Amino acid sequence: MTTAPTADIQIAITAASAAAAVLPAAEPLTAGTPLQGGEGVAEPFAGAVVADLEGDATGRVAVLVGDDLVTALASSPLGGLDLAAAIQPTLDAFAEALGARVGAARQLDPSLVVGDVGFPFVTIPLNGTETAAAILVPEAVLLDAAFASPAPSAPAPIAAPVTENAAPRATQSRGIEMLHGVDMEVTVEIGRARMTVRELLDMAPGTVLELDRAAGSPADLLVNGRLIARGEVVVIDEDYGLRITEILTDGAAS
Numbered sequence: 001m002t003t004a005p006t007a008d009i010q011i012a013i014t015a016a017s018a019a020a021a022v023l024p025a026a027e028p029l030t031a032g033t034p035l036q037g038g039e040g041v042a043e044p045f046a047g048a049v050v051a052d053l054e055g056d057a058t059g060r061v062a063v064l065v066g067d068d069l070v071t072a073l074a075s076s077p078l079g080g081l082d083l084a085a086a087i088q089p090t091l092d093a094f095a096e097a098l099g100a101r102v103g104a105a106r107q108l109d110p111s112l113v114v115g116d117v118g119f120p121f122v123t124i125p126l127n128g129t130e131t132a133a134a135i136l137v138p139e140a141v142l143l144d145a146a147f148a149s150p151a152p153s154a155p156a157p158i159a160a161p162v163t164e165n166a167a168p169r170a171t172q173s174r175g176i177e178m179l180h181g182v183d184m185e186v187t188v189e190i191g192r193a194r195m196t197v198r199e200l201l202d203m204a205p206g207t208v209l210e211l212d213r214a215a216g217s218p219a220d221l222l223v224n225g226r227l228i229a230r231g232e233v234v235v236i237d238e239d240y241g242l243r244i245t246e247i248l249t250d251g252a253a254s
Helices: 006-020 067-074 083-097 110-117 139-148 197-201
Strands: 047-055 059-065 100-102 106-108 121-127 131-138 186-189 219-223 226-236 239-247
Touching: 006 083, 006 121, 006 131, 006 139, 047 067, 047 083, 047 110, 059 067, 059 083, 059 110, 059 139, 067 083, 067 131, 083 100, 083 106, 106 110, 110 131, 121 139, 131 139, 219 239
Parallel strands: none
Antiparallel strands: 047 059, 047 100, 047 106, 059 131, 121 131, 186 219, 219 226, 226 239
16 A cells, blocks of 8 residues: 555644544554555454544545454444444444444445445554554545645654555454443333224323333333343432342343
């Protein structure tokens, strides 16, 4: 790989540094030297997420991650977690630094990423001890962003060594500690009911729906649809809350 065009380098580093700060990782990451993208850039990586940019910079951006993060998400004690949801804040931070917005992330097979982003594009490695991830962004996106709002200066990055025509190497597994900063949607469920289509269509204001749980029974706490705890509903100021009374093991939750 060769270094990206000089005009693109600074804004790419600035945006990638913002993304690196929120990417789930077992160690702090820094943005490496932007490189011109090539066909084999995705080969060392196990997962990929893409999203569309909107605003001053438009195009498609991708984040490639190593097997460590993919495995940690799949083997989480909270159940298999979604890679796209875990990487969304990373894409949001990258887009914001470009003065743009980004749509919903979607997971993609790494082998399809280059074709999805399109040539010519820039690869920005995110480095820890080794290259943990990489961001792929079209050169046109960086030029549009620089024209709309030139990026502020940033310190020179510490780049991982990359040989000519070689893709960055992804790190080995580092464990679940890298997921500690991942946002999760938590749901509290007080009961369920089964209804026919006719009953649903007949609902109106004032209809009382009978649930499958007795009054006073504990509510369920679910993360990613997985039952992990139970508790009692309380009122905190004017908001509802849940006081945890039981943490469930895998056997009890099932």
